[in-house]
Amino acid sequence: MSETIPQEFWQSVEQFNSGEFYACHDTLEALWIEAGEPEKTFYQGILQIAVALYHLENRNWRGAVILLGEGSNRLRRYPSSYGGIDVDELLSQSAVLLTTLQQIGQDLIMAGDLGENQVLSLPKILLTTD
Secondary structure, eight states: OSSOOOOHHHHHHHHHHHHHHHHHHHHHHHHHHOOOHHHHHHHHHHHHHHHHHHHHHTTHHHHHHHHHHHHHHTTSSOOOTTTTTEEEHHHHHHHHHHHHHHHHHHHHHHHHHHOOOOOOOOOOOBBBOO
């Protein structure tokens, strides 16, 4: 990243990993509005994945699927380690969730009935050591 990573970014990572997806959205949106490229698109990609997970919590399958795809597409242009996070791992976990959601389908998500053996694995943002 071209500048020092703002403290608010690390706060948004903690919120994301704690399942506070709406709070993460708010924190990242404030950074995104003020940021220039390439950080702007980076923040937006993570923000969209957070909103996808928020939609999933609210059984909005369509919103979750669309935003998982859009957020992942934005993050694909970044190196595997960018901004102190493991971008490749976040993309990999998001892809697994997206595939699972597409296989499960909208009806089961909207009904809140995943079956007793189906647990959704939500992405986490992992830090890098670089």
